[in-house]
Amino acid sequence: MATIDTNTAEHYNWGEDCDGWHLVRAPELSIIEERMPPGASEVRHYHAHARQFFYVLEGELHMEIDGDNHTLSTGQGIEIAPGQTHQAINRSGSPVRFLVTSQPSSHGDRILNPTC
Incomplete structure (x- = not known):
């Protein structure tokens, strides 16, 4: 087993100049560190099977969940x-x-829902 961080993890880009690093990538569990620049957002969606937990490492993240708005600061998280x-x-x-921790992995389990 080797240690992992954003320098050694598999990296990918998503959305508008956002970054992701796969810290754990397995069918039963996914842990990703993500970075979003100011003004960026992901597409509104849901997962049929994956339960997720978002935990802020640095900065402030706004989460809209089923129409309710939540603002998370450093050291705060929310379950979806x-x-x-x-x-x-x-x-x-x-x-x-x-x-973003997902169990099971959310890859292939994302359903777009832009009208909510």
């Missing part, structure tokens, strides 16, 4: 159950870094 429509948004003037 399967079937809950959600969208992460960085409304602050600084980048935000956060962890």
